[in-house]
Structures are given as structure tokens and as C-alpha cells.
Amino acid sequence: DAGVIQSPRHEVTEMGQEVTLRCKPISGHNSLFWYRQTMMRGLELLIYFNNNVPIDDSGMPEDRFSAKMPNASFSTLKIQPSEPRDSAVYFCASSLQVMNTEAFFGQGTRLTVV
């Protein structure tokens, strides 16, 4: 398996534009997580899915953020409209189960909003 695949690796966009980040989890993994990493706050959970269903989105900072998982092999994180303070590295991770199983991380998407 190629591991968790995220795209794009880098994204530079202008304030106000819509940004869509994509993630393909490891085949067979039932849980998918979106994290954000910034210098100030470190790694933070945004939302996670179990069996394609969003379980906890309490980490999503604002209504401008939305995430979907239409099937077991694909998830998106959308920011609309984007703001400079959204600049961060966004990681997707997947695991076999939600609890107490090793999480495998994608390479991350470095988002810069100017």
C-alpha cells in the first residue's frame, strides 16, 4: 500500500478563495482524521470520521471549514473563504479503528493564504 496520500503537497492561494484539500486513506482503514499543525498551537484535531461518518467535528475552527468523506477511499477538507490565519500544514491520517490503533499520517498539505 502507498500509505495515506494527500494532495496537493503545497497550496498557495489568495485570501477569499476556496481551498480543497484531498486525502486517500490506507485501504481497509475505517477511521480517518484531519489535523492542522501551526507553530503556535502545534498539532490539533479538526475532525474525524469512522466508517465514512463524521464523529467529532468540534475541532473545526469555523463554519468556513467543512469536511466530507463520500466513500471509504476519499475525503476532502474545504475552506471557503480562506483567510491568512488558515495558513498551516494540514495532515490526514487513517487507522484501522478509532481507538488505540496506530495512526498512519499523510505527508501533509502546506497551505499558504496570502
Added chain:
Amino acid sequence: KNEVEQSPQNLTAQEEEFITINCSYSVGISALHWLQQHPGGGIVSLFMLSSGKKKHGRLIATINIQEKHSSLHITASHPRDSAVYICAVTNYGGSQGNLIFGKGTKLSVKP
């Protein structure tokens, strides 16, 4: 106060030195994870443990549930070990799957 505290924040060592990174947490946990983030940004899971000790190559992770403390040891350190090491816990009773992260320890091993 952060729920997961790591020390030190930064660590510089000479090659072959024995290295210890500490992690303390204040919440009930069901598991503790050690992650490694290389300068390129990718994150790799090193260990997941809920009791005792685990060893993988030159890396050893221990956890003391009563003291709410874990350590990551690196024996015979090498420059390629240079990375940020992140401690994370799965909060028992909290939102399932919610990893709470420490701020990380930046390790630099000099040749």
C-alpha cells in the same frame, strides 16, 4: 496548563549519546503515542503503548501509568535521528479517537 507536556523543548546531542525525551500528561488515557516528524514534514508513528515498555531498534519507549509519565530513549544516537518527536495521548473518556498532542521536542544530533 497543557494536558500533554514534553521536555525538553529542544535538545542538541553528539553522535552516539544516549537521549531521553520526557512526556507527562494530566488526563486519563487509554494509549500513548510517540511520533517522529522529520524536517521534510512527514509524520511517522514510532510507538503506541498503554503499559510497560516497547523497543524497536535503537528506540525504547516506556510508560508509567501511575505517574502519568512516558519516556522515549534513543541509544547510540545518529544524525539521522534529528527530528521533532511528538508525544500524543488518546484521552480515555474523551472523544474517541481524539489525540491530544504535546508541543514536540526538537532533537538535533551532531556528528
